[in-house]
Amino acid sequence: VSTDNAGIFIYQADDLSFIRKIDREAGLSVYHIRKCFQDRQSNIWIATSGGGIYKYAPSNFRHFDRETGLKGNRVYAVLQAGQSIIASNSEAGLVRIDTLGVRDTLDDARLLNVKIKALAEDTDGNTWIGTEGRGLFLAGISRRDSIVIDTSSQPVRIDTFHLQKPFVRILDESVGFHGRWIRKIVLNQDEVWIGTYSAGIYRFRYDVDDDRLYELKHFGRSEGINELLINDMLADTLGRIWYGTKKGHLGYIEKDKVHHLGNVLEQNTDIVSLCIKGEQLYLGTAGRGIWFSELYDTQDFVQLQGIKELTSNNIYQLIFDADGNLWAGTERGVDKIILNNVEQIQDLFHYNRNDGFLGIETCQNAAIRDRNDNLWFGTIYGLTRYQPLENKRVNIKPALAFESIEIFYEELDSVDPKLWFEQGRTLQLAPRENHLAFRYRTVDINNPEEIQYRWRLNQAPWSPWLEDNAINFAGLSYGDYLFEAQSRNEGWEESDVIGFRFNIARPLYEEPWFQRTVIGVIVLIIAGLIWRYIRRWKARNEAERSRLEMENHLLSLEQKALRLQMNPHFVFNVLNGIKAMSGGDTEKMHLTINKFATLLRAILNNSRQDHITLAQEVDTLRNYIEVEQLMATQPFNYEIEIEDSLDTEEILIPPMLIQPFVENAIRHGIMAVQREGELRIRFWQKDHYLYCAVTDNGIGINASRNGKKNTSHQSVALEVTRERIESLSGKESLQIEELIDPDGKVAGTKASFRLPVMTDY
The missing domain is CATH 2.60.40.10 (Immunoglobulins)
Incomplete structure (x- = not known):
């Protein structure tokens, strides 16, 4: 029901029972309503006269800030004291929220202009207050019995009155406590545990009546706490005091013994908040999300994950509600995390300004659950209460x-x-x-x-x-x-x-008919080019073949001519020798004629063939060498050595291939020395090659080259032979080297080469 001066009243449709009123407390500052309607997400849109348009969304959150009674917006710590909620309000002291509304409490100048970061209440109803820089305070009510004696009546009447007087005390060096920068207060039975910014942890007992602190103990580096900046502390059911530090260290104190577990997450991050549910310990970190572990296996922490992700990994607050759901306060609001039975995120609901959580960024560890199971969150923009009534949020299918x-x-x-x-x-x-x-x-x-x-x-x-x-x-x-x-x-x-x-x-270019046409044209063009290329290639090949046939024919004729050629000086010398023998040693003359005739016949026969057997080549060499022996002016010996494994009748070689080396060894090597000549020809086979070496004990190749005359035929023969060998066996197949004896003198020449093994089968 919209009114002109009282806002909006909401009634149950079936019985017209009153539900609630939308007024200033709900955020409506103008009460003259012109029109209102509800959208598909159950939001109520309110058009006012002079105040614009409001959107009202039913919410379980109620927000307290400067406009609703707080003295400032920042709430650093929250505490339930009896039926009231006490909150540290910016740097303006403490406020109390109860059925009477929001009001000041503990009007003490020492609590002004200072941040109150920790609050706790003991079993006597006293409030412990931790500040930044001013130390530890205790606020409460002292009770004393006063006796009144009435002597005016008979008999004399004695009455006892209980006097109550509020007090605020500071616990400083005067009572033995030296901590001034307080981060966390934990009350464990009658013990008071204080976590500080840079001095570790203190534990003591306190007698309120005598204002006396006793059994004070400090836990610092010497006691085992390696990192002294304490971010959060809490006590478990066994009375152990757990602590988390600025540099990500975790530990607990049991029976005054420190168990410092170190950097259990192995992450470079703060442990900001601690929370225990049953046997699970939860850690809220700065930038690394939420981690958890069994209380009795704190060396194996697991990051909290599931089908949904946290809205932010900067966790400032951790608290469980009455239904076992984990709430995480961040810089972007709060996440309600629903866990399954294996501690994984089953569902997650995020609340921010649009959902009524107007504080947005939460303050570190400023969250509590009161006796009515309401959750209170301290934020930088006020204090927010979550009342776990029926969830009014309508989660409809988006369009x-x-x-x-x-x-x-x-x-x-x-x-x-x-x-x-x-x-x-x-x-x-x-x-x-x-x-x-x-x-x-x-x-x-x-x-x-x-x-x-x-x-x-x-x-x-x-x-x-x-x-x-x-x-x-x-x-x-x-x-x-x-x-x-x-x-x-x-x-x-x-x-x-x-x-x-x-x-x-x-x-068009993807149409089948077009592709077939293009392919046909391309095929015709390619076929024409190929036909033209083949014609030109055949013509070139035919011309090249004719040229090669002519060159081959000329080369063949040249090789045959070279095979038929003998050194003219050698023929002239043989004929002169035979003529000289005719007047004397006729037997030698006949032997020479026979040898020479056999040699000429062998050369003539071999020149007609491309290959002859090794045995034929050896016989020709023997005839030639023996003719040279008969004509020589000084004697020399020769030896032809053939490896036993060689079958000279099966192995084929080109004819007249070795004779030029033998002739060169005799004419320009052996005949030039004044000692008995030695000529050695050796054949052997290795790795599918036939090797041949012609060795003499003449003057050496260098001296021979310097003293050669009229050797044009010999030079041509050797050059042609070299080319023949290299064409068969490749470059560097022919090696001619000078032999040196142990005294460093020239001992002769060695010509060696190899040929691929060829057989007649």
Whole structure:
């Protein structure tokens, strides 16, 4: 019911029972209401006269700030004291919140202009107050019995009165306590535990009546706490005091013995908050999220994960509600984390300004659960209470629609995508219209920044969930396409899938008939080029073949001529020798004639063949050497050594290949020395090659070259022979070297070469 001067009244529709009123306490500052209506997310929109438009969303949160009674917005610590809530309010002391509203408490000048970071209440109802820089305070009420004697009556009457007097005391060096920068206060039975910024931990007992501190003990580095900046402390059911530090260290104190566990997360991060549920210890960190472990296995911490992720990994507060749900305060609001039975995130709800959590960034460890199971969160913008009533949040399916469809950056405004998709219609596009852009959106008034989208094309796997609500497709090929998109809200409720069908026509060059025509033309062109190339290639080959045949014929004739040639000086000397023998040693003359005739016949026969057997070559060499012996002016010996494994009748070699080396060894080596000559010819086989070495004990190759005259025939023969050998066996197959004896003198010449083994089978 909207009114002109009293805001809005809400009644139950069936019985008209009053539910609540929307007024200034709910955030409505103008009471003259012109119109109100409810949207699909159960938000109530209120149009006022002169005050603009308000959005009212029923919420379990109630916020306290400067406008509702606080003296400042920052709330560093929260405590339940009896039926009241006490909160440290900026640097303006403490405030009390109860059924009477928000009011000051403990009006003490020493608690002003200082940050109160820790609050605790003991069993006597005294409030322990920890400050930054001013030390530890205790506030309470002292009770004394006073006796009153009335002597005016008979008999004399004696009455006892209980006097109560509030007090605020500071515990400093005067009572033996030296801590001034207090971070955390833990009361464990009658012991008081104080965590400090840089001095470690103190433990003591305190007698309020006598204002006396006793059994004081300090836990620092010498006691085993290696990192003294304490961020948070708490006590477990066994009475152990757990602590977390600025540099990520964890430990506990049991029976005055420190068990410092060190950097249990192996992460370079603060341990900001500690929380225990049952046998599990939870750690809230700065930048690394939430970790947990068994209380009795604190060397194996696991990061809290699940099907949803934390809104932020900067955890400032950790607290469990009455239903066992974990709440995490961050710089972005609070997360309500629902855990399964294996400590994994089963679901997660994030609350921020849009949900009534107006404080947004929470303050470190300023969170409590009161006796009514309400949760209180201290933030930098006030104090927020969460009342676990029936959840009023309506998590409905989001609605998704296309905002625009662009084809080559021009918006398509003649098509209704929703209607076309429902009717199964397809947009026909030209081949060049293959650049499309889709933009789509879900409107969520409560949490627009939590909306996520995904898309797919032609039933491909969905894209990841992202906040981006647009996608571009460039250079699509021809064919049928179906584009689909979907959204989800912060509760992971998914929208219906929307889609758009389109077809890109096949371009001309993709048409089968066009491709066949082009291929046919290309084949004809290639065939013509190949035919032309083959003709030219055949013509060139024919010319080259004719030229090579001519060269081969000339070379063959040249080789045969060389085979038939004998050194003219050698022939002349043989004939002169025979003539000289005719007047004397006729037997030697006949022997010489026979040897010479045999040699000439062998040369003539061999010159007609490309290859002869090694045995034939050896016989020719013997005839030649023996003729040279008969004609020589000084005697020399020769030896032809053939490896036993060689079959001279089967191995083939080119004819007249070795004779030039033998002739050179005799003429220019042995005949030039004044000692008995030695000529050695050796044949052996190795690795499919036939090796031959011609060795003499003449003057050496260098002296022979310097003294040669009229050797044009010999030089040509040797050069042709070298080319023949290298054509058969490759470069460097022929080696001619000078032999040196142990005294360093020239001992002769050695010519060696190799030929591929050839046989007649």
